[in-house]
Every structure is written in C-alpha cells, then in structure tokens.
Amino acid sequence: MEAKSFAERDKQWGARYLLVLAGQDGINREILVRRQNELVDSIDAAGVPADELFGDPVALARADADELGTAEIAAASEEGFGRRDILSVAGLLLILQGVIAGILVIVGGDGPVDVTVGPAVLFAAIAASMLAGFVAVAEFSAGRTRKTVTAGVSGIVILLGGAALSAWAGDRTVLVAGVPVWGVALACVLPGIFVFAIGRAVPKSVPQTQWTDEQWFARLRDGLRAKGVSAATVDEHERTLRAGIISTAVDDFGQPGAMVHRLASEDPAAPHRTWRLKVGVTAVFAVGIALGAVASIVDEGLSWGSVSFLAILVLMAPTALRVWRSEPEKAGA
Amino acid sequence: MSTAAWQRATLPLLILGVLETAPRHGYGVSAALVEVGLQPIKGAQLYPALVKLETDGFIVASWEASDSGPARKVYELTDAGRTELGRLREEWREFTAAAAALGAAPAR
Numbered sequence: 369m370e371a372k373s374f375a376e377r378d379k380q381w382g383a384r385y386l387l388v389l390a391g392q393d394g395i396n397r398e399i400l401v402r403r404q405n406e407l408v409d410s411i412d413a414a415g416v417p418a419d420e421l422f423g424d425p426v427a428l429a430r431a432d433a434d435e436l437g438t439a440e441i442a443a444a445s446e447e448g449f450g451r452r453d454i455l456s457v458a459g460l461l462l463i464l465q466g467v468i469a470g471i472l473v474i475v476g477g478d479g480p481v482d483v484t485v486g487p488a489v490l491f492a493a494i495a496a497s498m499l500a501g502f503v504a505v506a507e508f509s510a511g512r513t514r515k516t517v518t519a520g521v522s523g524i525v526i527l528l529g530g531a532a533l534s535a536w537a538g539d540r541t542v543l544v545a546g547v548p549v550w551g552v553a554l555a556c557v558l559p560g561i562f563v564f565a566i567g568r569a570v571p572k573s574v575p576q577t578q579w580t581d582e583q584w585f586a587r588l589r590d591g592l593r594a595k596g597v598s599a600a601t602v603d604e605h606e607r608t609l610r611a612g613i614i615s616t617a618v619d620d621f622g623q624p625g626a627m628v629h630r631l632a633s634e635d636p637a638a639p640h641r642t643w644r645l646k647v648g649v650t651a652v653f654a655v656g657i658a659l660g661a662v663a664s665i666v667d668e669g670l671s672w673g674s675v676s677f678l679a680i681l682v683l684m685a686p687t688a689l690r691v692w693r694s695e696p697e698k699a700g701a
Numbered sequence: 702m703s704t705a706a707w708q709r710a711t712l713p714l715l716i717l718g719v720l721e722t723a724p725r726h727g728y729g730v731s732a733a734l735v736e737v738g739l740q741p742i743k744g745a746q747l748y749p750a751l752v753k754l755e756t757d758g759f760i761v762a763s764w765e766a767s768d769s770g771p772a773r774k775v776y777e778l779t780d781a782g783r784t785e786l787g788r789l790r791e792e793w794r795e796f797t798a799a800a801a802a803l804g805a806a807p808a809r
Contacts, residue, residue, distance in 0.1 A: 605752075611774060622744075634752045
C-alpha cells in the first residue's frame, strides 16, 4: 500500500503523530500506512490544518494505538517460537551440558566404570524433564494453555518419579559393567543430539496466510480454549464461522490469533475461567512441593533436600498470591 | 476519513440498522451495506461485532436450514436492540449536526 503525503503545513504534525504511533505496541507498517492515508484524506476533506482538526498528535497517536494495535500484537505474539526452534535450542543446550558433564567424567574418572541403575535413571529423568520444560515453553508461547500444563506437569512428574526411582534403585544394580570413561562422556552428549535431531526433523511451520481451513480452525479452537472460552461456545463459534466461509477461512476472517482475541474479549465468563485454571495449577504445584517437603523431612529429617522444597514453597508464595489476587470481576458484577 | 474507516467506527449502528428491516445472516448484513453504496465488511470485523451485539442482548441468533448448503445463522433485532438503535441514531444525529455547524459558525 502506498502512503499518501501530508500537506506541507501538516508535515510536522504528521511526523510527530507517526513517530509516536510507530513506537506503540502492536503497530506495524501496514497499520501506519493505513492510518496515515485515513488522516490525509480526512484533512483534505475538512480543509483545515491537522492540529485544528485532530488536536495534539501525541494524544491522538496513543488513543489510536489502543484501538489499532491490541489484536495485532496479541495475534503476533501467539505465533510463538515454534516446536522446531524450541527443540533445536533445547538440543543445543543439552549438548552443551552433556559436553561439560562428559569433560568432568573424563577429567575425574580413573579407568572403566560400572553404570548403575540409580544414576542412569536420574540422568535420563533430568534430560526428559528438561525436554518437557522446553516443550512447555513452546506451547506457552503459542498460547496453548492445556498443552503447556500437560508438558509442565509431565516434566515435574518425570523428574520426581526419576528421583524416587533413582533413590530406590541406588548403586545396587549394575546396568553395564566396565564402561570406559569416554563411553560415559559420549552418553552424556547423546540426549542433546537426540533432541536436536528431533527438532530438525520437525517440518518448518507454514505461514498463517497459507493455512488450510482445518489448520485455521484448529488454531482458533486452541486459542479460544486457552483464553478460557467454554467448549460449547467454541463449538458454536466454529460452526457459525464455517457456515460463513465464502473463500477460505484465512481470506474471510484474517489471522486466527486476531479472531481469537476479538472473540475471547467478548466472552464475559472467559477471564474468570482462566483465573480458576491458573489457581488450580498453582495449587496442585504447591501441594506437590509441600508433599515432597513432608516426605523428605519424614525420610531424612531436616536435610538439604527438605530445605530446598521449603525454599521453593517460600519463593513461589508471592507468585501464588499474585495469581489469587488477579481474580477478574465476575460477569455481570 | 475513508468510507471504510467511518464504517468501522459506526459498525454497531450499521448492523442494527440493517437488521431493523428483516433478519439476515452475516453475509446478508454485508450485502445490505453494499446495496446502499457502502463497502462490504470482512468477516474478521463483522463476526466479532455480531458476537458483541448478541452478548449485549441487542440481537438474537438462530440456525436456519438452507436448501443449497449448510445451515446458516440468522440474526434478528431484539426490543433492546431497537432501543439501542434509536440511541445510536440520536447520537449520530447530534454528532453530524455538530460537525455541520462547524462550517456554518461565524469566524471569531
């Protein structure tokens, strides 16, 4: 789209307006040009200077940004990092950790070692829970709350389960005897290489403008559910939108993320439902940590392990309080 | 300001105005605007606006079977919607009267 020019007398006003608008969240070039053209047309039609017609350019730009930018920035942020990128980064980080661990094994080792079940299980559990954590970040960045919770909880369960199993198995059972230190060092790097390879195998994401209707509606459903819209309402939106398709969903309704924001903002019950989910997840996590602390104290008395659990509880208290206090006003209240 | 920008700013007024005469489905609302010389509204703007009007109780929606394709949702004005339409029209009249008076006012 070609941008129209402000008249000579309005150039300074227009420059200030565009400068301030461009600095606001969610404003891209397309919005800037579209709004500039609207203003130029309006000023031409009115036949008066811009400052007389619109007043302060800074105030107008800020007010416009509130209206124009919100849905676009939210939609853009929901594109997320993508599983391919996240898994690749996670793989590289695991490789780096593996290399460091491998060097420590080589430097500190004095001859072949027996790999026992306990440490092997713990190592695998740490790698798997880290991977689950990275997947949770990817899902969160894409606005998929349910999958975020699933991945996050899976990571915690794997870590706690692995730690428990490792403690139970201990060094009693030998998995592989007489492994050379370079073999152990190599094994430390393997999880990272495995994750990195999976990341590269994930197909590159297709731009939303090329999405099929099924992809578009899948994204719409995920987005609306993540924002607390009820399943029945999501089904009704999907049915209505499908019935209204003339060309394709992307052509007719634009970016699914922007539609998600517009529809979710019109659902008075959605914010409360999202709040309940956050409170639930926080409570489950806190109870899990508290149980871990109790079990640790019963098992070992006051140890570094139990102190760590208690420290996590104390550190997460402000976050839990913030979540609790963020309760939105009930619909109709 | 372009026609499209005016339409965006007055979308609730336009939608309620279209539905005042007869119930219509979403595409019918857009087509009715085109019939009177306005621009078609993309679904990205129209559907959320319809949802908001429905949430506010100004319109109600029902599914209507179609002979030629899938069922379509038809929107109808409620009594509250008629009252809202009257209010919006009054606001619009006051605004256009005030804007028109700008040119007629003597210079000071």
